[in-house]
Amino acid sequence: MLIRRLKLSGFKSFVEPAELVIEPGLTGVVGPNGCGKSNLLEAIRWVMGENSPKSMRSGGMEDVIFAGTAQRPPRDFAEVLLQAQAGDGEPLEVTRRIERGAGSAYRVNGRDVRAKDVALVFADAATGAHSPALVSQGRIAGIIAAKPAERRMMLEEAAGIAGLHVRRRDAENR
Numbered sequence: 001m002l003i004r005r006l007k008l009s010g011f012k013s014f015v016e017p018a019e020l021v022i023e024p025g026l027t028g029v030v031g032p033n034g035c036g037k038s039n040l041l042e043a044i045r046w047v048m049g050e051n052s053p054k055s056m057r058s059g060g061m062e063d064v065i066f067a068g069t070a071q072r073p074p075r076d077f078a079e080v081l082l083q084a085q086a087g088d089g090e091p092l093e094v095t096r097r098i099e100r101g102a103g104s105a106y107r108v109n110g111r112d113v114r115a116k117d118v119a120l121v122f123a124d125a126a127t128g129a130h131s132p133a134l135v136s137q138g139r140i141a142g143i144i145a146a147k148p149a150e151r152r153m154m155l156e157e158a159a160g161i162a163g164l165h166v167r168r169r170d171a172e173n174r
């Protein structure tokens, strides 16, 4: 799956509608500290269904809505639209919107859908909110600084064998 375009409105620091077009040749987004680079990655995760406020660096999910500044009032909703090209070449458009007090609503290719349906869209692609292709800031440093046993756990998780230990212990106890 190829992510082609991201449109944000009221999402975190992106108070005014903003658009990121991802074309071949784009290799990086640069800017001063706090300009919103990490917020862009979080927007990609969020529109694909991320529901853990912690991975959005938020206390609660509504914290992704622009909170206001001394000069600007807060927004009452946040919306992110992701345009992608699915594995089969078909265009895919996913929108997630959250309103204060009303939770999240999703659309896929213009139709209202449930969160579950969005999870299915990304389930069999190597994408989705938990794709290993999305690496959060500090994660690499975290892996380097981890104790050997912790690092081993990360590697086993990545290799998909983390569950084997449980099954082995279970077998040994029989």
Ligand code: ATP
Residues within 6 Å of the ligand: 011, 012, 013, 031, 032, 033, 034, 035, 036, 037, 038, 039, 040, 063, 064, 065, 066, 067, 068, 137
């Ligand atoms: P760095 O180079 O330090 O990693 P960055 O470009 O990754 O910076 P981000 O972490 O994406 O920056 O952006 C942080 C900014 O987003 C902060 O200024 C923070 O105040 C702002 N921000 C986050 N959530 C909200 C919100 N709900 N409302 C308004 N601003 C927000």
Ligand code: MG
Residues within 6 Å of the ligand: 037, 038, 039, 137
């Ligand atoms: Mg950052």
